[in-house]
Amino acid sequence: MKIGFVVLAHDNIFRLRQVVRFLANGGAPIALHVDKKMSDALREMLKYDLSNLENVYFVEPTACEWGDWSLVDATIRSTRLLLEKHSNLDYIQNISGSCLPIMSVKEMEGYLHKQNEQVDYIECFSQKQFKWVTAGLSEERSTLYHPFNWRKSRRAFDLNVKIQRLLKIKRSGPKNIEIAFGSQWWCLSRPTLDKIFNSPRFEEFVQFFKSTWIPDESFFQTLSGHYSKHVSNRSLTYANFDNIGKPFIFYDDHLETLEKLERFFVRKVWDGSDKLYQHFLNPFKRKTEKVPNIENTLTAALEQAKFRATQSRKGLISQFRYPEKRSILETSQPYQIHIGMETFRKDLEALYDKNDDTKLMGHIFRRNQVQESPSLNRNDNxxxxxxxxYAPSQFLMQKIWYAQPTKIAFFSNPHQIRKITRKLANDENCQIYMVQGSWMFNLVKRDITNLRRLVALSRIETKREGFLLSEMRKSSAKSHLNVIPIGRILDAPQEFDIQNIGPFTTQIADDLAMKVKDLHEQLKEAGVDLAELEISLEPNPMNMPNVIDLETYKKSS
Amino acid sequence: MNKFFTRYYLRGLRWRRRLRAVRLGRKLKLRQDNTHQIGANDIIAFVTCHNELPRLEYFLEYYRKLGVKHFIFVDNNSNDGTAEYLNQFSDVTRYFTNQEYRRAHFGMDWINYLLLKHARDRWALTVDVDEFLVYPHSDRRPLNALTNWLDASAIRSFSAQLIDLYPKNKMDVSEASTSNDPFRLLTHFDVGNYSYKKNQQFGNLWIQGGVRARLFFSHKPDTSPALNKTPLVKWKRGFVYISSTHTLLPKRLNQTYSTGDSEPICGALMHTKFLPDLSNKIENPYLLSQHYSRAREYHSYNRAQLNDLNFESVFSEKYEDWRQLDRLGIISTGGWA
Incomplete structure (x- = not known):
């Protein structure tokens, strides 16, 4: 098997020179097309440098524009030149000046020889089935007329597309031929190329593709799909494209991966990658063992990079990601807020201790303290x-993000989180477990005798609680709310089903329940409406008098 | 209507700053000229310094290794041998000035002038002597691999958040002379302790936080120093830095973040301020008079008695490399595989 190369180049003649020299020394004829836009001095320099090499042909230069017919034209002329000059060529491989051969010409010819059939290595996908084109126009590349180049005149290009869409123009293409797309870098066998070039319909094809967009990704793909006996969709050149359609670039740090890659060329290599060029263009380099799996690994890594560029990390706030929606707290994982559950702190701690993937924190929003753990007394600062x-919602966002993979749970009360209540309500990751009316526990513990003060405090607390509940119960709210009114807890143990943690049963001491009931009586007589708390009117279990006896309270607490 | 006025206000501001840059910049005295060494695609670093001799060796070494080909220094009245030290290098151009740092918008007017003069249509890195740029793949790929990629992606400005490094517990004064590698002394940084606000006027993200906010400014969070920076820009005539490298004009250059689904590429500037020599600096009357907001920052260091301070907290994390920063979400590779 004998192979020839068509090289399309437009810059960096130093790297180009190295690659051409490597291929020519391997014994392959080369047709070199250098873009007309390169300065004459550089071109002459290149010609001079390569003049001692046999079988390197300079194709007459034309100005090539990305996305234009000119590229295909240059390819056709170069291919024809090679086929004419060397009647013994079996394959033509088309590469760009920034492709890097990662195997020798010998290895490549050996590989092609092993495949007995006349296989053509060209990606050839119909857009309907495979969606090969990922960015920009897809089918419309060939169903519309494209007299303008998008790179040169964007407005004209876009306007032209819009007008034709309005007019519902749909070109049908050459008869009996299905338009296919694929990477521009192919390796075709002589019989297939002959069939294409000698076809009586060749002029028709040229005329059609001249007015399509990016014909270099469909001309040869379509025609070899039509004429080839056997198409292998696996191109011999490894190329992968990022989210904006530019090829991924390889650097020195990819050396180990590329060594193991079972392909013959990679596109594209950064021209400053000295190590890569030195290593792969060394004619005496050791043969390395190829690892079939490495290609999947590499592709997966590149896909990951692409994914990262287009899908940002949800719940992260950072210098590169600023979710602007003011009404929503965006978080990465579920978190639990325990409101009014301090009374059961010890039991909750024990419950969370059994669970490794959720960490229970204290009152991280307490007025004068960020209580990182429930038993922490004071902060250093x-x-x-x-x-x-200064930025409470961002504080919480970062607490949740940086706790990962652990989830967090913390204690709070309606007043502490008042500034972010609305945002919490709109976050589906927010799970709230709340004892409604839990402020009564606190009031009882504070031993307040002044009735007017008690009434005032209870009104404030009710209002705060009401605000939280009304926000959380709005139809637009997405947070998960579990509320148990204090009254039910007083009468009998109640169960909270804490997600991923397990059931939690409230246990309350009889005397505390009794004191709360007494307080309730007092407040009710003073005219505070506490119906929502569902405290039963039955006399308290131990038949204690309804008046608070200060002495006994102090002793018991 | 408001938008309309903002636009023209910003345009006016940009012109005023450019004119001022030229006026003040022309008074700079060129003391060592190696600009003929600058190649067509070389990346230039722009640095203002005042008596930073102990830090220069590591600084130059670090950025040369990254592939910065030329350094343009504005030597603001140094008298510790900085001049003599810099004069020995063929990749350093040195300007001298004894104008006041504060009156030149904290050196930015000088830098704007030099950028205009030397950095037209090339990538320029504007950093301080204690800031070290870290970007995705910075351990294995030189800076021009990054700028080539940015060029191909049509990105003109590269943001890098300032990350304050600090010693694990207390400042060890005794180690000061034994090593000039600041990363050996300063090992930790704060994670998840930042606040972000969008500046409506300039469109940039105003970032505050880190160890300085936590230790010195938490009583008055809004006065804590800004951490957002855009140090690497493909400069064009007409661009101008407004306030340090925090803010640029035209406005679009500040849009280095996304509000939606994408993650643009960005890096970090590792800030090595908390070296033991800082305690000498905060007593230097020149620095005190010249620094931002009458050196509010330096005064608060004084109060806190730097040498007895314990830097560590729940936010502390040991610094490893760019991969760690990427994992934590402080920088992003933005699709650069």
């Missing part, structure tokens, strides 16, 4: 709460 309150 008294100013940290001020810093937290």
């Amino acid at each position: 008294p100013n940290i709460p001020l810093w937290r309150d």
Whole structure:
């Protein structure tokens, strides 16, 4: 098997020279098309440098424009030249000046020889089935007329497309031929190329593709799909494209991967990758063992990079990601807020201790403290709460993000989180477990005798609680709310089903329940409406008098 | 209507700053000229410094290794031998000035002038002597691999958040002279302790936080220093830095972040301020008079008694490399595989 190369180049003649020299030394004839836009001095330099090499032909230069017919034209002329000059060629491989051969010509010819049939290595996908084109126009590349180049005159190009869409223009293409797309870098066998070039319909094809967009990704693909006996969709050149359609570039750090890759060329290599060029263009380099799996690994890594560029990390706030929606707290994973559950702190701690993937924190929004763990007494830096309150929702976002993979749960009360209540309500990751009316526990513990003060405090607390509940119960709210009114807890143990943690049963001491009931009586008589708390009117279990006896409270607490 | 006025206000501001840059910049004295060494595609670093001799060796070494080909220094009245030290290098051009740092918009007017003069249509890196750029793949790929990629992606400005490095516990004064590698002394940085606000006028993200906000400014968070920076820009005539490298004009250059689904590429500037020599600096009357907002920052260091300070907290993390920063979500590869 004998192979020849068509090289399309437009810049960096130093790297080009190296590649051409490597291929020519391998014994392959080369047709070199250098873009007309390259300066004459450089071109002469290149010609001079390569003049001692046999079988390197300079094709008459034309100005090539990306996406234009000119590229295909240059390819056709170069291919024809090679086929004419060397009647013994079996294959033509088309590469660009920034492709890097990662195997020798010998290895390549050996590989082609092993495949007994006349296989053509060209990606050839119909757009309907495979969606090969990922960015920009797809089918419309060939169903519309494209007299303008998008790179040169964007407005004219876009306007032209719009007008033709309005007019519902749909070109049918050459008869009996299905338009196919694929990478521009192919390796075709002589019989197939002969069939294409000698076809009586060749002029018709040329005329059609001249007015399509990016014909270099469909001309040879379509025709070899039509004429070839056997198409292998696996191109011999490894290329992968990022989200904006430009090829991924390889660097020195890819050396180990590329060594193991079972392909003959890679596109595209950064021209500063000295190590890569040195290593792969060394005629005496050791043969390395190929690893079939490495290609999948590489592709997966590139896909991952592409994914990262287009799909940002949800729940992250950072210098490169600023979710602007003011009403929503965007978080990465579920978190739990326990409101009014301090009374059961010890039991909750024990419950969370059994679970490794959720961490229970204290009151991280407490006015004068960021309580990182439930039993922490004070912070080292008294100013940290001020810093937290400077941007409370971002504080919480980062707490949740940086706890990953652990999830967090924390204690709070309606007042502490008042500034971010609306945002919390709109976050589907927010799970709230709440004892409605839990402020009564606190009031009882504070031993307040002044009835007017009690009434005032209870009104404030009810209002705060009401605000939280009304936000969380709005139809637009997405958070998960579990509320149990305090009254039910007083009468009998109640169960919270804490997600991923397990059932939690409230246990309350009889005397505390009794005191709360007494307080309730007092407040009710003073005219505070506490119907929502569902505290039963039955006398308290131990038949204690309804008046608060201060002495006994102090002793018991 | 408001938008309309903002636009013209910003245009006016940009012109005023450019004119001022030329006016002040022309007073700079060129003391060592190696600009003929600059190649067509070379990346130039622009640095303002005042008595930073101990840091220069590591600084130059670090950026040469990244592939910065030329350094343009504005030597602001140094008298510690900085001049003599810089004069020995053929990749350093040195300007001298004894004008006041503060009155030149903290050196930015000088830098704007030099950018205009030397960095037209090329990539320019504007950093301080204590800032070290880290970007995706920075351990294995030189800076021009990055700028070539940015060129191909049609990105003109590259943002890098300032990350304050600090010693694990307390500042070790005794180690000061034994090593000039700041990364050996300063090992930790803050994670998840930042606040972000969008500046409506300039369109940039105003980032505050880190160890400085936590230790010195938490009583008044809004005064804590800004951490957002755009140090690497493909410069064009007409661009101008407004306030340090935090803000650029025209406005579109500040749009280095996304509000939706994509992750643009960005890096970090590792800030090595908390070296033991800082305690000498905060007593230097010149620095105190010249720094931002009457050196509010330096005064607060004084109060906190730097040498007895314990830097570590729940936010502390040991610095490893760019991969760690990427994993944590502080920088992003933005599709650069």
